[in-house]
Amino acid sequence: MESPSVPTRRGRVPWQGLLLAVSLLTSWSPPTTAQLTVESVPPSAAEGEDVLLRVHGLPGFLAGYVWFKGESVDSSRQIASYVIDTQQMYPGPEYSGRETIHPNGSLLLQKVTLKDTGYYTLLGIKRNFQGDKGTGQLRVYQPVGKPSIRARNSSHRA
Numbered sequence: 001m002e003s004p005s006v007p008t009r010r011g012r013v014p015w016q017g018l019l020l021a022v023s024l025l026t027s028w029s030p031p032t033t034a035q036l037t038v039e040s041v042p043p044s045a046a047e048g049e050d051v052l053l054r055v056h057g058l059p060g061f062l063a064g065y066v067w068f069k070g071e072s073v074d075s076s077r078q079i080a081s082y083v084i085d086t087q088q089m090y091p092g093p094e095y096s097g098r099e100t101i102h103p104n105g106s107l108l109l110q111k112v113t114l115k116d117t118g119y120y121t122l123l124g125i126k127r128n129f130q131g132d133k134g135t136g137q138l139r140v141y142q143p144v145g146k147p148s149i150r151a152r153n154s155s156h157r158a
Contacts, residue, residue: 036057038056065122066078067101084103121134
């Protein structure tokens with residue numbers, strides 16, 4: 001009986017060559033990691049509506065979340081933070097009383113105004129104190145009045 005590493009006459013690839021090819025392919029393939037993203041639901045909202053900034057791709061083993069107004073992590077623009085273990089939310093300088101952080105990291109903005117338009121950044125803080133960041137955009141528009149049609153009483157004779 002032949003060793004599996006010796007090629008056979010039928011043209012099969014030797015086991016050692018196959019293992020080497022598999023190891024090279026796996027070393028060349030970059031790891032796929034989910035990226036933290038923020039999605040506004042709905043994507044744009046009329047003044048007075050509620051909007052949910054939904055989070056996708058959160059890493060595991062998180063200690064908490066911190067939401068910021070704008071595209072950067074700036075403590076002066078902090079909306080609120082949330083500690084997962086205690087399920088407590090702590091307001092920041094940009095907190096208006098209309099924001100709620102959910103246990104899944106999403107941020108609910110109630111009765112949005114034109115001033116709420118812009119970017120929002122979430123920092124997911126891992127238990128090893130490293131963080132993952134994601135940014136999303138919210139557009140708020142002023143609703144236009146309902147159209148009305150008036151008919152004039154005119155007598156038109158042909």
